[in-house]
Amino acid sequence: MIDVHYWPTPNGKKITIQLEESGIDYNVVACEIGRGAQFEEGFLAISPNNRMPAIVDHAPKDGGKPLSVFESGACMMYLAEKYGQFGGDSSRDKWEVYQWLMWQMANQGPKTGERGHFARLKDREGDQSYALRRFNDELHRLYGVMNNRLYDRRFLAGNNYSIADMACYPWVAGWKEQGIDIDEFKYFKRWFNQLSERPAVQKGMAIGEDQKQDYSKLSEKEIERVVSLLYNQRARPAPETGGLLE
Ligand SMILES: N[C@@H](CCC(=O)N[C@@H](CS)C(=O)NCC(=O)O)C(=O)O
Structure with missing residues (x-):
């Protein structure tokens, strides 16, 4: 299990x-x-x-x-x-999958996450316009990377559906809130609609949704608590004794 x-x-x-x-x-x-x-x-x-x-x-x-x-x-x-x-059948396929998975991990996920961070903070922490412009541009660029890739391939790693597609999908499910015009990216749109219809994608996306807090209903104090928990993290101290320095 x-x-x-x-x-x-x-x-x-x-x-x-x-x-x-x-x-x-x-x-x-x-x-x-x-x-x-x-x-x-x-x-x-x-x-x-x-x-x-x-x-x-x-x-x-x-x-x-x-x-x-x-x-x-x-x-x-x-x-x-x-x-x-879903990891690629041949060695060649596998490296296509891994490249696009790494692209997601290093680019699409973190940049989209940072865009969301600054968009959420824009009414709390003063002027976020530079950060928002930077990450909105990056997002637009990254949608373009996917769109170009999907011009003549059914899936990101080629003609087989793979973990690279599954990794990217949840981050683009919110394209509308991210300020993206999906019609600008028609090859991406084909791929997105195709994945959206898959029952396993729908099921995977729905897991735990009923447990999520509705942040719009939280009190100001609760919001402060969550913001300070998630957005003010610094290094956790390492143990003082018992390590390799002794
Ligand atoms: N690169 C990591 C990123 C994971 C990540 O950022 N997870 C977020 C939720 S999407 C999290 O656990 N946040 C907790 C925190 O910020 O303390 C991965 O892909 O697993």
């Missing part, structure tokens, strides 16, 4: 989409980031970056103790390899 430490955010949904697409049995372990579950010791032991998602495989292929993986891209590679699905 695979445990997925999860909250319904785009990074989390990459994994539930893949698990649904692959027909793998899994167990969702709620990691409510707005309440600080990502800082609990048990979670940090499997995800030292205090970010979800992470997975724990209780029946790894080597028959050994449970194996944990953090970073959504690494979780996806692990599951693709273990179950032999």
